[in-house]
Amino acid sequence: MNSTQLQRGVFLALLAAVTAGFVWILLPFFGAVFWAMALAILFTPMYRWLFKRLPKGRNFAALVTLTICLVIVILPLIMITLSVIEQVTLLAQAIRSGQINFAAYFQQILDASPRWLVDLAQRFNLGDMAAWQSRITAGASAASQSIATHALAIGQNTFDFLVSFFVMLYLLYFLLRDGADLSKTVRNALPMAKPHTHYLLNKFTTVIRATIKGNVAVAIAQGTIGGLAFMFLGVQGALLWAVLMAFLSLLPAVGAALIWGPVAIYFLATGHYWQAGVLVFVGVAVIGLVDNILRPLLVGKDTQMPDYVVLMATIGGMAIFGINGFVIGPAIAALFMAAWSLFVNSGNLDDVPDEDIPPPK
Structure with missing residues (x-):
């Protein structure tokens, strides 16, 4: 019995070591x-x-x-x-x-x-x-x-x-x-119950897909609209500001406004009232509408996470993992919430049908 346990312990240690080595590679x-x-x-x-x-x-x-x-x-x-x-x-x-x-x-x-x-x-x-x-x-x-x-x-x-x-x-x-x-x-x-494993992997896949599709769609829409508005108003470097607005739009609610807001203030303070009015209208009514409609539909609906969790997970993920963090952060947050949900409701999870494509004949 002791020999069997020793062999199993050595095997598990070897498994952990080669796994760590592979990850290191x-x-x-x-x-x-x-x-x-x-x-x-x-x-x-x-x-x-x-x-x-x-x-x-x-x-x-x-x-x-x-x-x-x-x-x-x-x-x-x-x-x-x-x-x-x-x-x-x-x-x-x-x-x-x-x-x-x-x-x-x-x-x-x-x-x-x-x-x-x-x-x-x-x-x-x-x-x-x-x-x-x-x-x-x-x-x-x-x-x-x-x-x-x-x-x-x-x-x-x-x-x-x-x-x-x-x-x-x-x-x-x-x-x-x-x-x-x-x-x-x-x-x-994975040494877990199959329904739980299937649920967590499906949750991970859903969050990755929803985060990329939703955030990229919102970023493209907001960056394009903001860039066209800047180009129409004669702001120098419209493409650069469009990309910055697209990048900052990864932060829900406040992202793109960090770019168009100061420009609108400058237009207003220097007497360019119609330019300021156009930019504020585009920023609030168009860019803001895109954020308020597309993001909940494409991100929040599929991830089933509150906006404040998505915001904190995105900022924290980008602080740790760089640009990759806007996907990794929400994925970790979703798995955290899913794992705790399984822990609280253990035994109540039904098996999910396997959607893998059949092997080719």
Whole structure:
């Protein structure tokens, strides 16, 4: 009996060690593996649809799905990123040369402000234009140097980026093709009751799919609307601000307003009343409506989490995991709530029908 327990303990220790070693090996490609899994979850319904209609089997259906993913998601994202880097560089150069002078803009706002607000700004030493100009110039210089450093780093790490990119595509192909079998293997391997395992994995899949679809849809809608409004109003660097609004829209309720709000205040303070009115209308009535309608429909409905939980999980996830955190954070929060729900209602969970696609004949 003692020998059997010893053998089992040694085997479990070996299992834990090789699992930790495998995870350690994958850490350099964490982003590639994560986004391959996320995109596989997102595009699996399309793969299943193509698999049922294309005559050449799973390999061809996975290849077609991968091509569609590459065309509609990855290539446009790369092109937008390159355009934003170019606009950031031009904007930083304009700030350094004085073509764009935020201190002057702030002075215009102070000149148009009521006396009590000017006194308050002076009390907190916010009205010293020379100090503001010095800080902004130093910030622009630091931003330019940072951009140049990152550009050099990108150039030096191009090989690593290409390796990670092709690892993601390669892994995505096999996850699309064999994802159902892998999911079934994971369910059978986990030492939990099968209904509970199925429920948690389905919850994880649902949250990943809803978070990506919902947040990306909201980000594209808000960024596009805000960028078009800025372009119409003649704001310099409209594409950059559109991307920033799209990125900040990952934060529910307050995200995009952090960009269009200060611009609307500047227009109002400098006497550009119709521009301010148009921007406030677009920001509140259009961008805000998109956030209030699309996000609950696409994110909250499927994740079944309150907005404040989604907000905290998104911010916390991005603080820890970077850009990947806007998906990882809500997924962890959803699994936390689902696991505690199982604990509280243990024994009341019915088995969920298996939706895995049948193996090809």
